[in-house]
Amino acid sequence: MDTPHKPHFIRPCTFIWLALMLLTGSTYAIGEAGLGGLAIMLIVLGTAALKVQMVANYFMGLRRTRWLWRGIVLGWLLLVTGLITIAYLTTVK
Amino acid sequence: MINNTSTSHEIHATPPGDLAIWFFIFAELLAFGVFFVAYAFARAHNVALFDESQQHLNRTSGAINTLVLITSSYFMVRAVAAIKQGLSRECARWIAAAIGMGGVFLVIKLFEFHAKFSAGISLSTNTFYMFYLSLTIFHFMHVILGMVILAAVMLKARGGGYSAENHTGVETGASYWHMVDLLWIILFPLVYVIH
Numbered sequence: 001m002d003t004p005h006k007p008h009f010i011r012p013c014t015f016i017w018l019a020l021m022l023l024t025g026s027t028y029a030i031g032e033a034g035l036g037g038l039a040i041m042l043i044v045l046g047t048a049a050l051k052v053q054m055v056a057n058y059f060m061g062l063r064r065t066r067w068l069w070r071g072i073v074l075g076w077l078l079l080v081t082g083l084i085t086i087a088y089l090t091t092v093k
Numbered sequence: 094m095i096n097n098t099s100t101s102h103e104i105h106a107t108p109p110g111d112l113a114i115w116f117f118i119f120a121e122l123l124a125f126g127v128f129f130v131a132y133a134f135a136r137a138h139n140v141a142l143f144d145e146s147q148q149h150l151n152r153t154s155g156a157i158n159t160l161v162l163i164t165s166s167y168f169m170v171r172a173v174a175a176i177k178q179g180l181s182r183e184c185a186r187w188i189a190a191a192i193g194m195g196g197v198f199l200v201i202k203l204f205e206f207h208a209k210f211s212a213g214i215s216l217s218t219n220t221f222y223m224f225y226l227s228l229t230i231f232h233f234m235h236v237i238l239g240m241v242i243l244a245a246v247m248l249k250a251r252g253g254g255y256s257a258e259n260h261t262g263v264e265t266g267a268s269y270w271h272m273v274d275l276l277w278i279i280l281f282p283l284v285y286v287i288h
Contacts, residue, residue: 005178006174006178007173007174007177007178009170009174010170010171010174013167013170014167017163017164017167017170020163020278021160021163021164024156024159024160024163024281025156027156027159027281027282027286028152028153028156028159028286030286031152031156031282031285031286032152036144036287036288040287041287044282044286044287045282045283045287047282048278048279048281048282048283051278052275052278052279055163055166055271055274055275055278056271056275058170059166059167059169059170059271059274060108060109060267060268060271060272060275061108061109061264062108064103064104064105065104065105065106065107065108066104066105066106066107069107069108069115072119073122076119076122076123076126079126080126080129080130080279081279083130083133083134084129084130084133084283087130087133087134087136087137088133088137088287090137091136091137091140
């Protein structure tokens with residue numbers, strides 16, 4: 001019996017998995033170094049937002065769906081990270 | 094995770110899996126989103142307390158758990174890929190591996206909770222710990238629910254209940270599991286790293 005070809009998304013998802021691991025390492029390193037401040041906060045939150053987009057678009061497969069579905073996740077992400085940033089900015093003297 | 098009949102460039106009207114799970118996922122995103130924003134604004138009112146309390150968290154276990162959930166999520170990608178080739182047994186094995194990683198997450202988290210509770214820390218210790226414990230315990234419960242869902246999907250896959258043509262259940266379980274991963278990806282830097 002013929003086995004169907006491997007789905008085309010395995011290879012990009014494997015690269016995404018590796019990228020997610022590396023980005024997690026960078027966030028951990030920043031935490032261990034005790035770095036703080038607005039720029040660091042933006043880098044760490046931006047990294048998290050990028051990782052969320054990677055999971056949503058590749059692992060969850062939203063990049064192959066209508067814009068509506070990707071837009072809901074992206075809108076949620078921008079709203080949450082935007083409000084977190086605003087909350088942080090209120091503490092910056 | 095594209096429907097089995099697709100080509101690599103086809104755009105689908107709905108996301109992978111049962112559409113109902115996506116409404117559930119969006120509701121969960123909303124609930125956690127409110128929680129994350131509430132944490133950020135509560136911190137803004139007491140930065141010193143939050144920054145001092147955060148230093149007592151085990152950042153290493155938080156980072157390891159992030160890697161564990163990301164890998165578990167990747168295993169579910171492989172499970173979906175396997176069933177799209179009609180490989181039920183391989184699909185069940187990838188799901189079992191994903192569940193196993195979920196178990197590792199729970200064990201690490203339990204050690205973390207035990208350390209905090211042993212130190213006399215509770216929900217009423219201060220505002221930071223109220224958020225830390227409720228957010229992580231709420232997420233912990235979602236991991237358990239996800240593992241139950243994946244276990245049901247795994248048993249059906251093992252019994253040949255899915256095929257290359259019919260595998261919506263596998264995609265549905267995978268979508269929920271990816272959401273659990275996605276939420277932790279924000280929770281970890283927000284609570285353990287940003288100060």
